[in-house]
Amino acid sequence: MLAALVVGVILAAGGSGGGGSGGKPERGSGGKPVRAKLILERGVQPESGYEEVIVSLPSQRLNNPGTTGGATSVLLRCFDKHDRMTIHQRHHWPLVEERGYPPHIHQPAVAKVLNGLGSCRLTGPGIDFAGRVAGRLPPIKPVQ
Numbered sequence: 490m491l492a493a494l495v496v497g498v499i500l501a502a503g504g505s506g507g508g509g510s511g512g513k514p515e516r517g518s519g520g521k522p523v524r525a526k527l528i529l530e531r532g533v534q535p536e537s538g539y540e541e542v543i544v545s546l547p548s549q550r551l552n553n554p555g556t557t558g559g560a561t562s563v564l565l566r567c568f569d570k571h572d573r574m575t576i577h578q579r580h581h582w583p584l585v586e587e588r589g590y591p592p593h594i595h596q597p598a599v600a601k602v603l604n605g606l607g608s609c610r611l612t613g614p615g616i617d618f619a620g621r622v623a624g625r626l627p628p629i630k631p632v633q
Contacts, residue, residue, distance in 0.1 A: 525618045526620055527609055527610075527618050527620030529544060529620045534597065546593070549586070554582070554583060556616055563616065564579055564612050565577075566612070567606060567609040568610075569602075569605040575602045606626050608622065
């Protein structure tokens, strides 16, 4: 039953859409969405012991309401090595900021999904961030 719950969380498209203040999102050159390379790591949630993929931004400066024009959620989609979608989940924007880590998402996932993870993409108004996994998903680096 617990496995079914975790799989449901992973596959559900949670949240209600982007909302926000109606401002225009920041854009890259030529009016295109801002692009950045995501950092993908494997972790364990300390409270529950559940495994997760941690999806981090490369820079804290990207993590602000203006990047998405005030939208309050973004869409995380992850794919296996055969480009089949394994995670489809809305997350609050801006992302979580914890001391010692870049802005990030804690996305629960079962071991089968984590073992086969190939890439993730975080999209929303004005953003298109993507990251790939070469080989196996690396574990999160502990805080020094």
